[in-house]
Amino acid sequence: MLSHFTQLLLSLGFDEFKAGDKAAAQARRDDAIHLVTTYERFDPESPMIKHLINGIQQFNSVLEGKSQAGAGSQAATKGLNLSDQEVQEIQQQLVSLQRRHQANPADPKVTLELATIYLRLKQNDQALKLIDSLVQQPGLEISTRFTVAAVYQNLGQGVKAGQQNKIAQEGLKQLEAKLATEPGNFDLALDLATTHVQLGQAQRGVDVLAQAIQQPSINTTNLLMAAQFFNQLGSQKQLEAALVVLTDKMPESPEGWYDLAAVQAAQRDRTEDSWASLARALTLDKQRRATNATADNIHDRVVKDPRFTDVRRLPEFKAWQP
Incomplete structure (x- = not known):
């Protein structure tokens, strides 16, 4: 029943695509993804899941204007410079991310990964739609804002990129200022340190937590968290410093x-x-x-x-x- 209904959705979508209504075809594809995602929650081990996912992958190829057999050559003519194997891998990633995004559209990480896949496939309109929706979410992390700005820049949206960079920079300054007034607030320190690491500024992150572990108010739980942070970044000097403080307290x-x-x-x-x-x-x-x-x-x-x-x-x- 599920297989039949999914195939029916894709068949209707194919007819709509041939009639020139790509938006309606994409909507059918999204409905099929939602159906498969929902079914997977109830029976994740079903052998039918893989079959249905393959059907969606093939339909994605149709939406992108290429047959499955000629995917590599079609990709090359569209300027993607991708091999057949790369196209197949991207198709698999695309379907997986589309399903995850439908299951949780508020997940920034999945949204950014999906937008990146669309960028690789030169589907800039799809990527832009996702990112425009993402920036409307309240409480986006500072590092996410910086990443969004980079995606906007790749899409040629310089104004939007500048806006997101400005928001992120202001957020970073506010976090730094707040920590300066509350140096004993470990949660703030960890937040700032993690943000620096996510921005590729690992040493700045280490420096922030190195100051935090010297605060008299730090407790053993926070010291263990700091030690884990230093260990993951390979900072042996600060890892030892955290453990020295820990042995002083215990x-x-x-x-x-x-x-x-x-x-x-x-x-x-x-x-x-x-x-x-x-x-x-x-x-x-x-x-x-x-x-x-x-x-x-x-x-x-x-x-x-x-x-x-x-x-x-x-x-x-x-x-x-x-």
């Missing part, structure tokens, strides 16, 4: 000292420093296991952890009695 936690020791051990010239931190972790762990036999054995973890290879060679470690 000096009786074996795990905190273990993590600090591991970061230090990753630096070949810090073996002695790593052992000093690790010895603290092992001592605290031994005390804990004296009253809780089921507690994690940190010594066992060290033996298996490749980061501690050099530490395990130290006489002090070999002499340790777990």
Whole structure:
């Protein structure tokens, strides 16, 4: 029943396309996508889904004015400079993004990805329609505004690009000013740091959080979040700094000292420093296991952890009695 109805929608769309009504044909295609997306929620493992998606991909090829067999050559004549394989991959991405966009049209990430696909296919009107709708959403992130401005620029919409850049720049300045008046507000600091990273300014993001972890009001949860942030960006210096603050706030936690020791051990010239931190972790762990036999054995973890290879060679470690 579903397959028949979907094929009927696409067949009607094909007739409308042949009659010169591309807008109506696209509406039929969108209805078919909505139908398949809804069905997938109830039966995501159905083998019928792939068959229906292939039908929509073929219909997309028709809407773009190319037969499936000649997709590569047609793309070349339209100036896309895409191989047959690239066209097929883009078609698959297009259908997937169209379905996701229909399921959640308010998702900026999906909207931007879909607009980018339309740009690659030289379907600028479709891309512009999506972006014009996106900028009407309240509360768009600053980084999203900057990305939208870049898309507008690629579409030759210089005025709109300038407007979005201005909004984003003002938002960034406001965020920086607010953090300056509330330096202990970790959420603001993380927001600003993340924005810098999204804009390709990773070091500025690191610098923002490096100041945040030195605030007296920072709690252990925020320190762990900052440590994760530094770790993802590969900033070992600031990761260690965050863990040092964490061990100051939780000096009786074996795990905190273990993590600090591991970061230090990753630096070949810090073996002695790593052992000093690790010895603290092992001592605290031994005390804990004296009253809780089921507690994690940190010594066992060290033996298996490749980061501690050099530490395990130290006489002090070999002499340790777990």
